[in-house]
Amino acid sequence: MEAEITIKYENSNVANAIANAVSPDNFKTPKGLAVNTFCENSKVVTRIKCDGKFQTFISTIDDLLFCISVAEKSLQALKKSVL
Numbered sequence: 001m002e003a004e005i006t007i008k009y010e011n012s013n014v015a016n017a018i019a020n021a022v023s024p025d026n027f028k029t030p031k032g033l034a035v036n037t038f039c040e041n042s043k044v045v046t047r048i049k050c051d052g053k054f055q056t057f058i059s060t061i062d063d064l065l066f067c068i069s070v071a072e073k074s075l076q077a078l079k080k081s082v083l
Contacts, residue, residue, distance in 0.1 A: 001057045003048045012042045015073065019044045021071035024066065033060060044068070072073065 009015040019039035029035055032051035037044065046064055051055040 001048075001050045001054065003046075003057075003061060005046045005061070005064065007044045007045065009042050012039065015039045015042045015044050017075060018068060018071045021074075022046075022067045030056075031059070032056075035060065035064070037064075 007018075009018065016039045019037055022044075023037045033056060033081075034049040035046065036048075037046040039045075048060055048064070050056070050060065
């Protein structure tokens with residue numbers, strides 16, 4: 001199973017911050033699972049490959065989206081505190 005998730009942001013700085021926040025997941029994967037997140041201009045792109053169970057695949061996508069959501073909320077809170 002494979003998935004590619006692309007999320008577009010307002011600019012490359014935001015996209016880079018989000019990609020850096022979730023990219024540690026690129027290295028912490030069990031056997032049969034590969035996650036690669038990177039910044040491409042103002043987009044965050046994640047490619048997921050899973051040779052295991054469907055539930056593992058879905059859980060990985062769910063976890064990624066949750067982590068991205070947390071990173072987005074953290075950036076929003078930081079922006080509000082600076083203003």
